[in-house]
Amino acid sequence: MRASLIQIGVDDDESVDSRRKRAASLVSEQAGADLVVLPELWTTGAFAYESFAAEAEPLEGPTYEAMAKAASDAGVWLHAGSIPERTASDSGSAAGDGPLYNTSLVFSPDGQLAAAYRKIHRFGFDKGEAVLMGAGSNLVTVRMPGTTAGLATCYDLRFPELFRGLVDAGAELLVIPAGWPERRRSHWTLLAQARAVENQAYVLACGTAGTHAGMPQAGHSIVVDPWGEVIGEAGTGEEVLTVEFDPGRVATTREQFPALKDRVLGLDAPRR
Numbered sequence: 001m002r003a004s005l006i007q008i009g010v011d012d013d014e015s016v017d018s019r020r021k022r023a024a025s026l027v028s029e030q031a032g033a034d035l036v037v038l039p040e041l042w043t044t045g046a047f048a049y050e051s052f053a054a055e056a057e058p059l060e061g062p063t064y065e066a067m068a069k070a071a072s073d074a075g076v077w078l079h080a081g082s083i084p085e086r087t088a089s090d091s092g093s094a095a096g097d098g099p100l101y102n103t104s105l106v107f108s109p110d111g112q113l114a115a116a117y118r119k120i121h122r123f124g125f126d127k128g129e130a131v132l133m134g135a136g137s138n139l140v141t142v143r144m145p146g147t148t149a150g151l152a153t154c155y156d157l158r159f160p161e162l163f164r165g166l167v168d169a170g171a172e173l174l175v176i177p178a179g180w181p182e183r184r185r186s187h188w189t190l191l192a193q194a195r196a197v198e199n200q201a202y203v204l205a206c207g208t209a210g211t212h213a214g215m216p217q218a219g220h221s222i223v224v225d226p227w228g229e230v231i232g233e234a235g236t237g238e239e240v241l242t243v244e245f246d247p248g249r250v251a252t253t254r255e256q257f258p259a260l261k262d263r264v265l266g267l268d269a270p271r272r
Ligand SMILES: NC(=O)CCC(=O)C(=O)O
Pocket: 040, 046, 122, 123, 153, 154, 155, 156, 158, 178, 179, 180, 181, 184, 187
């Protein structure tokens, strides 16, 4: 399997429209890859909180359309990263003024939407994304030829139970678009390797380059194999990281070192 992670630069001085066109063109250039991945909220920037409402779009909005076309032009599976999704109002009376979600889109090579995942763990504690966006509540996996991908987004990387849920649902690749900041880069690399080792799965984690909303981005998109070895890592600038790997190694790793089978579930709480 060949995967290309597009670590696009997200800087304040580029318009959303220009970046969307650039992303579509970068995806279209990846013909020959099996899977292409873009980062989290690359239209606005994951920390550009002031832009979320203004740039939010319906699920089938301009980013959806551009990415569906780019996936079919290149003939690739495309994890198009995430968009600030604007939903219809709760009452259903006025379309487009409902809650926002941080929603990932996955397209099949014929440009059809294969999956949408609303980020479950919102970042910011009592501000930023955590108050501006709604929380997803559904685990999402996507069946692809020869493997199954499980979806998570950025801050989700810190929550191992989400990934165990994905593994229980059959995930062998854990695909994680992100907008991770430079100041916590050591956590990014460590957590990506930890999720790969503990779940005996490939981790494909695609971040952004550049600086937006005063937040320098870590870059360093990374692909980790089921043994925890880093098989590809980007630098800090805009870059397409391409790796080749054998999804069959997930099954062999799980057979040869069957730690997942030794899980003990439903432990009793400590006695007081
Ligand atoms: N966009 C995010 O989810 C940022 C996460 C982050 O900065 C962290 O977990 O640290």
